[in-house]
Amino acid sequence: MTKKDKPVVNIFWMRRDLRLEDNTALYHVLKTRENVLPLYIYNPDILERLEVRPDFRVNFIYKSLAAIKESLEKLGSSLYIAHGRPQDVFKNMADEFHICSVYTNRDYEPYSVYRDLHVERFLKINKIEYHSYKDHVLFEKDELVKEDGKPYTVFTPYKNKFLQKFNKEMVRPLNTAQYFHNFIRIKPLPMMSIEMLGFEPLNIVFPSKALPQTLLEEYAANRDFPARNGTSKLSVHLRFGTISIRKVTALAVLHSDTFLSELIWRNFYSQILWYFPHVVTRAFKPVYDNIRWENNLDHFNAWCQGKTGYPMVDAGMRELNQTGFMHNRLRMVTASFLCKHLLIDWRWGETYFAGKLDDYDLASNNGGWQWAAGSGCDAAPYFRIFNPELQAKKFDPENEYIKKWVPEFDTPEYCKPIVEHRFARERALKRYAEAMGLEAE
DSSP states (O other), X not given: OEETTEEEEEEEEESSOOOSSSOHHHHHHHHHOSSEEEEEEEOHHHHTTOOSSSOXXXXXXHHHHHHHHHHHHHTTOOOEEEESOHHXXXXXXXXXXXXXXXXXXXXXXXXXXXXXXXXXXXXXXXXXXXXXXXXXXXXXXXXXXXXXXXXXXXXXXXXXXXXXXXXXXXXXXXXXXXXXXXXXXXXXXXXXXXXXXXXXXOOOOOOOSXXXXXXXXXXXXXXXXXXXXXXXXXHHHHHHXXXXXXXXXXXXXXXXXXXXXXXXXXXXXXXXHHHXXXXXXXXXXXXXXXOOOOOXXXXXXXXXXXXXXXXXXXXXXXXXXXXXXXXXXXXXXHHHIIIIIXXXXXXXXXXXXXXXXXXXXXXXXXXXXXXXXXXXXXXXXXTOOOOHHHHHHHHOTTOHHHHHHOTTTTSTTSOOOSSOXXXXXXXXXXXXXXXXXXXXX
């Protein structure tokens, strides 16, 4: 087992795939190698960007890793948890182990691509094999493009091509358990506390990974009503890979075309980020970088705190602040309000959501915000401006959701609107038209 008195290991590097079942890279390393040591790295480059402490995501990761570690220790193995920049961690591990190979699943965010290129180069220089796999999405990179090889930038034709190329083999689960005997036999390894990472523990229950058939069958009818238990709540699990996209897609194919369409949106935005990384800091459609924003800081703070005087907006923001979760209908309403009613740069809102959402995913969050601002691919037209009062009447007719999160609603204590709807709408139409070189109607 040893070479030069070091244990020989093959590393499975976990990132956004925090599960032992139906995991592509784990399946391949267990199938072909022995002495597989699972590794998770807390990267300070990422942790230091998290300004909100306690942080829902760090707590979710911590609890997920604790569960994985417990499962591995029942098998006589363990989970190696490190804190540091990945390249430094591998340098240190090379002093402790003879590393033959590193297996991991690909990530497509610009920072992750840059990180992995450097790690791969370091490993190859040190004669360590590096293998990466597709796991987070069903189609990646150039697997789903137009006939001329160019990427789709409109959702409907992308969806049609997705459904055309999709087959059931793509969602067949990988049986990793049959190879669990190839995990390294090792004594339980230490697990740093969440406080050691600089974060506070949260005593909260995260959403279940269960996906009832009835919920899927009624998803189309219920998904837009935030007071109903009508959404899957799986976004945080998909974000961190505690559930397989294959498993979720297979269920959607059987029970809900609408839910399947939402999963395709997720894949679509991942491809947009891959092909057009400029969207991280700029509008997908350059003309929208010409918008003259108001960027009123008092208005922005009121929006952040859920004190705009528009109950549907305020309820959504307060739920986000208190729980790390926001219903998708509310994401659209609150984002549209910030960009078009308050004329605040979508990047301000996108950054705020990035710091708060427990399911924060760069591709989906950026895509959703640019959709709301009208600046993205396949976006809502600039002249489509949600009326938050009509949205409340339509999707929360009994004010059930609003009263839960804005208890002072309909009392003298509730704040007055910070901007008048008609004025805000006309101002937004004018500013957008100016940016696009059009005559305002």
